[in-house]
Amino acid sequence: MIRFDKVTKAFGRKPVLDQVSFNVGEGETFVIVGLSGAGKSVTLKHMIRLMLPDSGTISIDGEAINLLNQRALREVRSKFGVLFQSSALLQWMTVRDNVALPLREHTKLPEEEIIRRVNEKLELLSLSEDGDKFPSDISGGMQKRAGLARAIIMDPKIVLYDEPTSGLDPVTSRRIDALIVNMREHLGITSVVVTHDLHSALAIGSRIMMLHEGHIVENATPAEFIKSKNETVQSFLESQYITKKGKWEELSHE
Amino acid sequence: MQYPVRSAERVGGQIILLLHHTGHAMFMLMEACWFVQFAFGKRSRHETMTQLFVTGIKSLAVISVVALFTGMILALQTGLELQRYGQEVYIGSAVSVSMIREMGPFMTGLIIAASVGSAIAAQLGTMTVSEEIAALEVMSINPNRFLVMPRLVALTLMMPVLTVYTNILGILGGAIVGTTQLGVSVTSYMDNAMQFATNKDLYVGLFKAFIFGIIITTVACHQGFMTTEGAVGVGKATRRAVIISFLVILVVGYMVTRIFYL
Numbered sequence: 172m173i174r175f176d177k178v179t180k181a182f183g184r185k186p187v188l189d190q191v192s193f194n195v196g197e198g199e200t201f202v203i204v205g206l207s208g209a210g211k212s213v214t215l216k217h218m219i220r221l222m223l224p225d226s227g228t229i230s231i232d233g234e235a236i237n238l239l240n241q242r243a244l245r246e247v248r249s250k251f252g253v254l255f256q257s258s259a260l261l262q263w264m265t266v267r268d269n270v271a272l273p274l275r276e277h278t279k280l281p282e283e284e285i286i287r288r289v290n291e292k293l294e295l296l297s298l299s300e301d302g303d304k305f306p307s308d309i310s311g312g313m314q315k316r317a318g319l320a321r322a323i324i325m326d327p328k329i330v331l332y333d334e335p336t337s338g339l340d341p342v343t344s345r346r347i348d349a350l351i352v353n354m355r356e357h358l359g360i361t362s363v364v365v366t367h368d369l370h371s372a373l374a375i376g377s378r379i380m381m382l383h384e385g386h387i388v389e390n391a392t393p394a395e396f397i398k399s400k401n402e403t404v405q406s407f408l409e410s411q412y413i414t415k416k417g418k419w420e421e422l423s424h425e
Numbered sequence: 426m427q428y429p430v431r432s433a434e435r436v437g438g439q440i441i442l443l444l445h446h447t448g449h450a451m452f453m454l455m456e457a458c459w460f461v462q463f464a465f466g467k468r469s470r471h472e473t474m475t476q477l478f479v480t481g482i483k484s485l486a487v488i489s490v491v492a493l494f495t496g497m498i499l500a501l502q503t504g505l506e507l508q509r510y511g512q513e514v515y516i517g518s519a520v521s522v523s524m525i526r527e528m529g530p531f532m533t534g535l536i537i538a539a540s541v542g543s544a545i546a547a548q549l550g551t552m553t554v555s556e557e558i559a560a561l562e563v564m565s566i567n568p569n570r571f572l573v574m575p576r577l578v579a580l581t582l583m584m585p586v587l588t589v590y591t592n593i594l595g596i597l598g599g600a601i602v603g604t605t606q607l608g609v610s611v612t613s614y615m616d617n618a619m620q621f622a623t624n625k626d627l628y629v630g631l632f633k634a635f636i637f638g639i640i641i642t643t644v645a646c647h648q649g650f651m652t653t654e655g656a657v658g659v660g661k662a663t664r665r666a667v668i669i670s671f672l673v674i675l676v677v678g679y680m681v682t683r684i685f686y687l
Contacts (some may be wrong), residue, residue, distance in 0.1 A: 216559075256556065257555045
């Protein structure tokens with residue numbers, strides 16, 4: 172579904188991605204982890220051509236996204252919904268108008284139908300009561316959920332999540348995790364999640380890829396990831412107090 | 426030997442950067458001009474009307490004060506000199522020609538650049554750093570249609586209207602000083618004001634206002650879109666938008682005057 176083939180991207184002389192290759196299959200929840208500055212968000216931005224690679228190819232359903240013209244790019248982007256790190260809700264619009272925006276811009280649906288679909292998504296994300304509020308009037312967690320409602324309003328095949336739990340308290344973070352799992356289980360959406368929260372990655376991911384200094388140091392299922400012999404992976408696991416014993420013991424025996 | 430090479434590199438780099446920014450701004454302007462046909466269509470009508478309101482109505486208070494006092498200052502400074510030669514009766518023409526030809530569009534341009542232009546740069550800058558522009562792109566909503574075009578329509582329509590308003594208030598301000606402090610009758614002032622100002626003066630002034638509207642929108646939107654470095658970057662973008670708008674308004678104002686009056 173998503174294929175990176177020897178993708179290189181540098182800012183100045185330092186490569187952020189160095190000959191990176193990987194695949195994301197349909198229906199997967201593919202989690203990209205790594206330290207700050209490892210190139211996680213850069214990888215995500217390449218998938219929707221918010222950035223272009225210096226070399227290499229990125230294909231979405233077999234189409235090289237970095238070679239498409241604007242019309243074809245719009246087609247490919249319509250397969251995506253994106254939840255940005257900052258939620259990226261338009262501040263002068265209410266939550267309901269934010270969620271309705273893609274429908275108003277890209278469909279000729281009557282206003283009643285738009286409102287019906289928006290309300291459906293708001294209900295799915297427990298925001299029914301907050302549709303008329305402005306983004307500045309709701310909490311960070313609610314903003315993330317509103318951003319997610321907007322991301323899925325056009326029923327995309329793929330949803331990209333950029334640090335969905337950053338800046339949120341642990342309880343809200345787990346709630347967002349549950350929503351991501353829910354998206355896959357009930358809507359069959361392929362998800363790509365960028366995070367540095369390994370607890371979240373292990374809980375929601377069907378595969379976890381770790382980036383470090385422009386290279387992939389691990390790309391494995393959560394069970395394999397936790398048993399990885401790679402030193403960088405081990406130190407990353409230990410930094411978040413994740414050991415093969417305790418809470419994650421069961422996973423390490425899979 | 427290394428120093429001149431590095432200096433040349435730096436200058437060359439700056440020129441390339443300037444060309445890159447100019448190219449980006451021009452492309453953005455061209456695309457926004459293409460989308461003007463949809464300004465009052467279903468999707469853009471609300472935003473266009475909002476921007477017309479923000480540019481036109483919300484700027485009225487500050488423009489009123491500046492225009493009135495510009496006319497008053499012009500009348501006082503010129504009138505005192507004319508009075509020394511007993512020619513204060515011509516104060517009406519001095520004020521009206523100055524306002525209609527130059528001061529009206531120029532003052533309106535500066536006020537709108539400082540108030541509306543800075544607000545546009547700050548808003549779009551904040552949207553850029555908080556990924557709202559990226560979100561629009563991902564949703565295949567063209568920011569040049571969604572954000573730039575309504576502002577371009579609002580500023581290019583409102584600048585000439587506000588300039589006419591500035592001219593009228595400036596001339597009225599001159600009349601207040603002329604009648605209360607220089608002893609010129611209202612009738613004499615108004616007759617004189619109407620006698621010397623020509624249609625050409627009015628048209629050139631309005632043309633300048635229209636061009637200034639394009640300049641302010643282009644500079645402010647471009648600076649907003651180019652914002653980096655978070656809140657600090659938004660501040661820098663806003664400051665740059667105002668300074669660049671002022672400079673370009675001055676240079677273009679001079680060039681238009683030269684083309685039409687030399």
